[in-house]
Amino acid sequence: MLKQVTKNIFLVEGKSNGRFPFCHSVLIRDRITALIETGCGRDILKEIDEEFSPDVVIYSHAHPDHCAGSSFFPAEKLWGPEEHKETTGTMRRMAERLVIPGLVEDWLSLMTSVPQLENFKVGNYFGNGHVFDFGKTKLEAVHAPGHTDDHYCFYLPNEKIMLTTDIDFTSFGPWYANPESDIDTFIDSIWRLRNYDIETVLSSHLGVIDNGIEEKFDQFLAVFEERDEKVLEFLNAPRSIEDFVEEALIYHSYPYGESILRFFEAQMDEKHVKRLIERGLVKEVGGKFVRA
Numbered sequence: 001m002l003k004q005v006t007k008n009i010f011l012v013e014g015k016s017n018g019r020f021p022f023c024h025s026v027l028i029r030d031r032i033t034a035l036i037e038t039g040c041g042r043d044i045l046k047e048i049d050e051e052f053s054p055d056v057v058i059y060s061h062a063h064p065d066h067c068a069g070s071s072f073f074p075a076e077k078l079w080g081p082e083e084h085k086e087t088t089g090t091m092r093r094m095a096e097r098l099v100i101p102g103l104v105e106d107w108l109s110l111m112t113s114v115p116q117l118e119n120f121k122v123g124n125y126f127g128n129g130h131v132f133d134f135g136k137t138k139l140e141a142v143h144a145p146g147h148t149d150d151h152y153c154f155y156l157p158n159e160k161i162m163l164t165t166d167i168d169f170t171s172f173g174p175w176y177a178n179p180e181s182d183i184d185t186f187i188d189s190i191w192r193l194r195n196y197d198i199e200t201v202l203s204s205h206l207g208v209i210d211n212g213i214e215e216k217f218d219q220f221l222a223v224f225e226e227r228d229e230k231v232l233e234f235l236n237a238p239r240s241i242e243d244f245v246e247e248a249l250i251y252h253s254y255p256y257g258e259s260i261l262r263f264f265e266a267q268m269d270e271k272h273v274k275r276l277i278e279r280g281l282v283k284e285v286g287g288k289f290v291r292a
Contacts, residue, residue, distance in 0.1 A: 001044060002027065003208065005200065006159055008137060011208055012048060015041035021065045021115040023204040026163055031135030032056060036154060036163060037204060038069035042116055045069045056132065060165040061151040062088040062098075066204065068115035075123035079132075082125040083143075083150035089120045098178045103263055110257040126152075144193060146186025148178055153193055160199040167193060168205040169216045173223035176271060177264035183224060183271050190221055231272045232281065238288035244269035 003011040012025035012035070025037040027048065035054040038045060048054065049072065058079045059067040070078055070089070080088055087093035095107040111117040126132075128143035140155040147166045154163040166175065167190055176186055194217045201209040201216070209216060230249055245265050248254065254261040273289055276282040283292045 001047065005161065005202065005208060009156070009159065009161065011202060012040050012044065013207070014039065015044065018205050018207060020205070021068070021111070023065045024202070024207055026202055027052060027054070028134055028137050028139070030137045032133075034058065034132065034134050034139070036060070036139075037066050037165075038072065039063075039065045039067060039115065039204075040069070042069055042072060045072050049073075056134070058126075058132070058154075060153070060163075060204070061148050062094055063148065063166070064094075064111040064115045064117040066165065067120070068111070068117040070122070071118040071120035073120075075121035078120070078122050079124040079126055080122040081141075081143075081150040081152055082127045083145075085122065085125050088150070089122050091117060091119055097180070099260065099263060100179070103259060106257065106259045110260055128152075142193065142196075144189035146182050146184075146189045147174070147176060149180050151189075155196055157197075160197050161202060162193065162196055162198045162200075163202045163204075164193065165204045167220065168203045169201070169209065169220050170203070170205050173227075174220060175264075175268075177267040179267065181267070181271070183275055187221065187224060190217065193217075227268075227272055228276060231269065231276060232291060235282060235289060235291050238285065238290050240288050241266050241270055241273070244273075 001013055005011055008029045010027040012027050014022040014024045016022050018024040022041055023037055023039040025035055025040040028034040032055045033052050034056040036058045038059050057073045057077050059070055087097050095104040099107045126141045130141040132139040142153045142155055144151050144153045153165050174186055176183055198213055201213055245262050250268050251261055251265045281292055282289055
């Protein structure tokens with residue numbers, strides 16, 4: 001369950017090897033014991049709480065695979081991003097933020113099943129640049145929007161470790177499928193992150209990365225352009241967004257929660273089409289999109 005990274009920093013390996021709808025968490029054992037991310041699975045959280053009793057619990061953003069276990073902890077221990085604090089913790093309001101009205105019930109059904117999301121209360125909030133002092137270990141909150149408005153990464157300057165959360169370097173690539181998600185903002189966040197002095201990355205869905213970090217950043221950034229190219233290739237004939245969804249250009253298939261995954265596909269496709277329109281490479285004609 002625990003993978004030692006340094007003397008007092010551990011990767012808490014999440015259920016399903018940290019794949020969605022779970023994530024890896026990070027445990028810091030210092031003068032103050034801290035847990036970052038509550039999406040590793042409730043059985044694992046129970047073990048962590050019984051053995052280590054964290055003083056501080058932090059989630060990086062309001063996606064259920066990162067915050068679903070937050071209800072396991074009392075509000076006074078829990079820290080969350082100041083962005084969207086008025087909705088995070090109330091499941092229905094989270095759903096209303098992250099999907100369109102017609103999919104709220106589908107989202108709630110999906111997120112309360114496997115990740116077991118429940119309503120939770122947050123007693124403390126952080127913003128960009130907030131430094132958590134756990135003793136010898138310091139943790140800086142780094143606002144990295146684009147994935148979501150409230151997405152944060154965390155930097156440990158003494159250890160030169162970056163918790164990249166959902167800048168996760170997985171083979172799927174960047175994810176930006178909520179209405180608020182934004183490709184250009186996401187790219188800016190990735191570039192800002194890579195300017196830190198990083199010797200080790202802790203990815204929420206990939207785990208420990210301690211070599212080839214620059215290459216990982218390059219590969220992750222390249223996916224945006226690769227998807228732009230796929231969209232242009234698919235526009236060898238006039239296409240609607242529904243055509244893109246049927247093609248599953250990014251997701252490739254919809255193995256569960258089909259209505260939600262189809263919505264996510266549409267969101268990402270629309271963002272690429274908009275980006276290509278702004279570049280003068282695509283135009284809309286008669287309700288469909290064509291190469292300019």
